Amino acid sequence: MGDKAQGRKILVVAELRGETIHPVTFELLGKSREIVEHTGGEVYSVVFGSSIDKAKASELIHYGADRVFLFKDPVFSVLNPMLYAYNLVKLCREEKPDIILMGATCFGRSLGPRVAAALKTGLTADCIDLRIDENGELIQVRPAFVGNILAHIKTKTKPVMSTVRYRVMKAREKDESRSGLIIEKTAEKLFQDRIRLVGEAVPKRLNITDAEIIVAGGRGLGSAEGFKLLGELASLLGGVVGSSRPPVDDGWIRKEHQVGYSGSIVKPRLYIACGISGSPQHLFGMKDAETIVAINSDPSAPIFRVADYGIVGDLYQVIPLMIKEIKARRSSVG
Amino acid sequence: MEGLKTSLKTSVLLKQLLNIIVLVKQVPDIERVKFDVETGRIDRSSAPAEINPFDLNAIEAAVQIKEKMGGFITALSMGPMQAVSSLRDAVARGVDDAILLEDRRFAGADTLATSHTLAAAIRKIGSYDIILCGEKTVDGDTGQVGAEVAQLLEIPHIYYVSRIIRVSENSITVVSEAENASYTLESGFPVLLSVTRDVNKPRLPTLKSKMKAMKSEVKIWHAEDLSGFLDLDKAGYAGSPTWVQKVIVQKEKTRQCRIHRQVEDGLQELMRLLEAKGLV
Ligand SMILES: Cc1cc2nc3c(=O)[nH]c(=O)nc-3n(C[C@H](O)[C@H](O)[C@H](O)COP(=O)(O)OP(=O)(O)OC[C@H]3O[C@@H](n4cnc5c(N)ncnc54)[C@H](O)[C@@H]3O)c2cc1C
Ligand SMILES: Nc1ncnc2c1ncn2[C@@H]1O[C@H](COP(=O)(O)O)[C@@H](O)[C@H]1O
Numbered sequence: 001m002g003d004k005a006q007g008r009k010i011l012v013v014a015e016l017r018g019e020t021i022h023p024v025t026f027e028l029l030g031k032s033r034e035i036v037e038h039t040g041g042e043v044y045s046v047v048f049g050s051s052i053d054k055a056k057a058s059e060l061i062h063y064g065a066d067r068v069f070l071f072k073d074p075v076f077s078v079l080n081p082m083l084y085a086y087n088l089v090k091l092c093r094e095e096k097p098d099i100i101l102m103g104a105t106c107f108g109r110s111l112g113p114r115v116a117a118a119l120k121t122g123l124t125a126d127c128i129d130l131r132i133d134e135n136g137e138l139i140q141v142r143p144a145f146v147g148n149i150l151a152h153i154k155t156k157t158k159p160v161m162s163t164v165r166y167r168v169m170k171a172r173e174k175d176e177s178r179s180g181l182i183i184e185k186t187a188e189k190l191f192q193d194r195i196r197l198v199g200e201a202v203p204k205r206l207n208i209t210d211a212e213i214i215v216a217g218g219r220g221l222g223s224a225e226g227f228k229l230l231g232e233l234a235s236l237l238g239g240v241v242g243s244s245r246p247p248v249d250d251g252w253i254r255k256e257h258q259v260g261y262s263g264s265i266v267k268p269r270l271y272i273a274c275g276i277s278g279s280p281q282h283l284f285g286m287k288d289a290e291t292i293v294a295i296n297s298d299p300s301a302p303i304f305r306v307a308d309y310g311i312v313g314d315l316y317q318v319i320p321l322m323i324k325e326i327k328a329r330r331s332s333v334g
Numbered sequence: 335m336e337g338l339k340t341s342l343k344t345s346v347l348l349k350q351l352l353n354i355i356v357l358v359k360q361v362p363d364i365e366r367v368k369f370d371v372e373t374g375r376i377d378r379s380s381a382p383a384e385i386n387p388f389d390l391n392a393i394e395a396a397v398q399i400k401e402k403m404g405g406f407i408t409a410l411s412m413g414p415m416q417a418v419s420s421l422r423d424a425v426a427r428g429v430d431d432a433i434l435l436e437d438r439r440f441a442g443a444d445t446l447a448t449s450h451t452l453a454a455a456i457r458k459i460g461s462y463d464i465i466l467c468g469e470k471t472v473d474g475d476t477g478q479v480g481a482e483v484a485q486l487l488e489i490p491h492i493y494y495v496s497r498i499i500r501v502s503e504n505s506i507t508v509v510s511e512a513e514n515a516s517y518t519l520e521s522g523f524p525v526l527l528s529v530t531r532d533v534n535k536p537r538l539p540t541l542k543s544k545m546k547a548m549k550s551e552v553k554i555w556h557a558e559d560l561s562g563f564l565d566l567d568k569a570g571y572a573g574s575p576t577w578v579q580k581v582i583v584q585k586e587k588t589r590q591c592r593i594h595r596q597v598e599d600g601l602q603e604l605m606r607l608l609e610a611k612g613l614v
Contacts, residue, residue: 017514079517081481082490106512110493113445113481120568122446122575125476139579144475145376149369150582157575194490194525198507198518209513213613237613255496255532262469262531270611287587291611293604299595305586309607310593311600321601329605329614 007041011097011159013088014047014060015107021047021059024103026171028164029064031130032101033172038132041098042066046091048084050077054182061180064172068180069095073187079107082191085114090188092119097159099138101130104163112163122155124162130169138162146261147284166209167267206240206256213239214268216259216286217247220275220296220315224252229319230274236326242266242286244276260285274315278303295319352405352503352523354396355456356429357467357479360413360420361386364472369581376473385420388468390427390536391529396466397428398534399501406430408459412440412451418552426539426547433459437557442571445474449482450573454564455555456487463523464506469494469530477528484526491526492519496533 010032015022025045032043045065047057049072057070069091075083092100092115100115102108104126116123128150129141138160140153155161208214215234217226227241234241243257259266261281271289276282278294278301286292287306294307295315304310311318366381385393396407409424411417412435421432433455440451456462465484470477477493484491497509499518507520508527539547557566567573594600608614 078519079512080490081493085485106494109477110481110491113449113478114485114491116478117446117449117482117485120446120575122444123476123478124576125478143584144581145367145369145473146364148584150584151578152580152582153576154579155576191490194521195492196520198520201515201517203515204513207514237608270607270613291607292589293607294591299593304591304593305588307591308589309600309603310591311597311604312593312595313597313600318597318601321597322604325601325605326608326614 008036008039008099009041009095009097010035010043010099010101011092011095012043012045012060012065013100013102013108013111014045015103015105016047016049016052019051019056021056022103022105023171024105024164024166025060026063027166027169028101028103029060030171031164031169032099033064035099035130035132039136044069044095044097046088047071048076048087048187050074057182058180059174061178061182062174062176064178066180068182069185070182071185071187073189075187075189075192078195078197079110080191080195081110081114082194083189084111085118086190087185087188088115089118091185092159100159100161102161102163104165108163112161116161119159119161121157121159121161124153124155127162127164128168130162130164146280147287148280165265204256206254208240208242208257208259208264208266211240211242211266212269213237214242214259214266214270214286214289215239215272215274216242216244216276217253217274217315218244218276218282219246221247221252222275226275226315227253229316233272233319233323236323237270239268239270242271244279244282273303273307274319276303277301278306352399352403352463352501353461354399354405354407355459355462355465356389356392356396356407356409356424357452357465357483358389358393358409358411358420358424359386359468359471359474360384360411360417361471361473369583383416383420385423386468386471386473388470388472388531390468391531391533392466392468393424393427393429394534394536395498395527395529396464397537399464399498400428403501403503405463408433410452410455410459411435412443412448412455414441415554418554421552422547422550423539425550425552426543427537428543432550432552434552434554435560436554437570439557439566439570439572442574443569444574444576445476445478445482446575447569447571447573449479449486450568451560451564451570452479453483453486454560456483458555458560458563463525465489465524465526467526467528469528480526480528487524487526489524489526490521491528492521493528495527495529498533
């Protein structure tokens with residue numbers, strides 16, 4: 001309780017992807033504001049980049065930060081976790097945040113543990129909720145055992161650190177009238193030669209995490225050919241193609257399309273699962289879709305339990321009919 | 335720092351002989367395991383134990399590097415005595431030596447306490463060029479232990495390694511995945527690599543290698559064996575900053591599925607859905 005009166009300092013570690021701040025950062029800022037409105041305190045943010053300027057950094061203020069620490073230096077063009085961690089740890093020792101939040105993305109999951117180990121504190125992975133309990137302590141909620149259980153984790157040490165899953169918390173509306181402080185920091189350039197980038201980064205063609213419409217196929221497709229059909233439906237609907245694991249393992253489709261426990265977690269407006277049984281590992285990645293449609297020839301397939309609409313049938317019959325029907329309607333309207 | 339120097343020295347002296355450590359955890363078969371809702375712990379007796387599936391890729395990566403460069407692979411695990419069987423499995427899959435860190439005082443560890451214990455054992459092993467670990471464990475599911483170990487050893491790490499492109503006697507080049515791009519990265523030794531399932535297809539052990547492994551000796555190190563390397567206050571339950579306050583068993587989130595066995599009917603309903611979503 002005494003703690004509560006002193007308020008909280010929450011530090012959100014911003015993630016840059018190229019020139020843009022990744023939206024998970026804004027979601028964390030939104031959650032942080034909610035917490036400090038309850039407990040008192042301030043929201044800090046820190047951003048590392050080779051070309052990030054003050055104008056860009058001020059977006060962090062518009063989304064909820066009171067104070068932004070800006071590390072601008074060419075050394076940050078390579079994601080060298082040792083170098084990032086060194087600078088972040090140094091900042092934490094100076095500013096002494098109570099809570100440190102990062103996205104549970106490749107960036108956060110690689111950097112977070114180094115910082116936690118250096119600060120000798122606990123880190124809770126992949127949280128889907130953060131709450132303050134009646135004692136003013138942070139409860140970190142995370143799924144475990146392939147989503148079968150939710151664990152409430154507490155941390156005895158300070159700062160409390162968590163990585164938080166993308167698209168589970170709400171960003172606030174951007175407010176350009178919000179004011180705050182941007183503090184430029186000088187980077188300590190250590191460990192530069194430990195990790196070297198060879199050649200250029202190869203951008204990925206698909207961003208399935210943000211897709212609004214996904215037409216996904218599983219082992220039931222029978223062959224790589226099936227994805228051409230799904231691709232046709234997906235592009236008619238302005239969506240992308242997803243996959244369960246077996247097609248990826250068999251080389252029918254690239255890993256980037258995989259949804260689930262060892263693939264991507266998605267949250268589209270519409271998820272059409274074709275020839276997918278609905279294993280816990282697959283459901284882990286898509287069960288929060290707004291609407292789920294299942295097309296499966298086995299009426300007892302578990303996917304029907306989580307779907308909103310289901311067709312018991314052969315996808316090679318149903319999908320071409322769907323494509324035909326959509327085309328027919330469009331041409332009659334157009 | 336001492337460990338760093340020794341390992342640089344050894345790799346220079348024994349050109350092309352790399353010292354590789356693989357971190358391997360024994361986990362319950364996640365498909366079958368049950369949880370105790372009261373304590374929030376898993377009931378390990380309810381399912382057979384196996385090597386964490388992601389760690390099989392780390393073992394295979396180590397074996398492939400050894401096949402190219404020559405070297406010596408040590409599998410290192412922290413866990414109860416039963417984990418000896420998983421370490422024998424690792425031997426059957428090609429590791430040369432296996433060490434189990436077993437002690438009541440190591441039990442109940444979260445990722446930080448686990449990492450302190452593993453890092454202490456690695457310091458005791460002394461010379462290492464490459465440490466390999468899996469992307470995550472299916473029971474802990476954090477993917478944190480690798481990078482924490484690297485930090486405690488003050489060595490670099492590369493996560494989400496999907497491909498090993500080249501190994502030389504003093505550096506390794508790999509592809510590391512992020513959501514939006516793949517990066518080709520190079521590091522000197524020592525380095526810790528966390529590999530994804532894409533890095534290789536683990537081979538199955540042969541009958542002959544299984545037989546040989548059955549007779550292999552797994553070294554058991556207790557707390558005393560790590561004295562001078564491990565501060566016991568940092569190990570096990572006592573050394574774990576995080577604790578599970580409560581566990582809630584998720585009810586399966588089912589939806590009222592409108593199932594159509596008549597394809598025509600189903601199609602009509604789907605078209606209405608697409609219309610409602612503004613898609614047609
Ligand atoms: C849902 C959930 C989420 C969690 N999230 C995080 C998180 O984000 N961050 C974090 O730091 N922690 C977290 N924890 C705690 C952390 O994951 C634990 O490290 C993990 O649960 C380990 O538990 P276990 O099931 O492997 O261990 P247990 O079931 O407690 O037992 C297995 C472990 O105990 C040890 N052990 C048992 N007997 C012995 C023995 N005789 N000798 C030596 N060792 C022994 C072994 O080390 C073995 O790894 C979480 C825990 C849960 C349940
Ligand atoms: N108890 C352990 N013993 C040995 N290696 C471990 C242990 N726990 C985790 N690891 C390694 O660290 C990786 C990530 O584990 P985790 O952070 O638990 O998801 C695993 O894939 C293993 O390679």
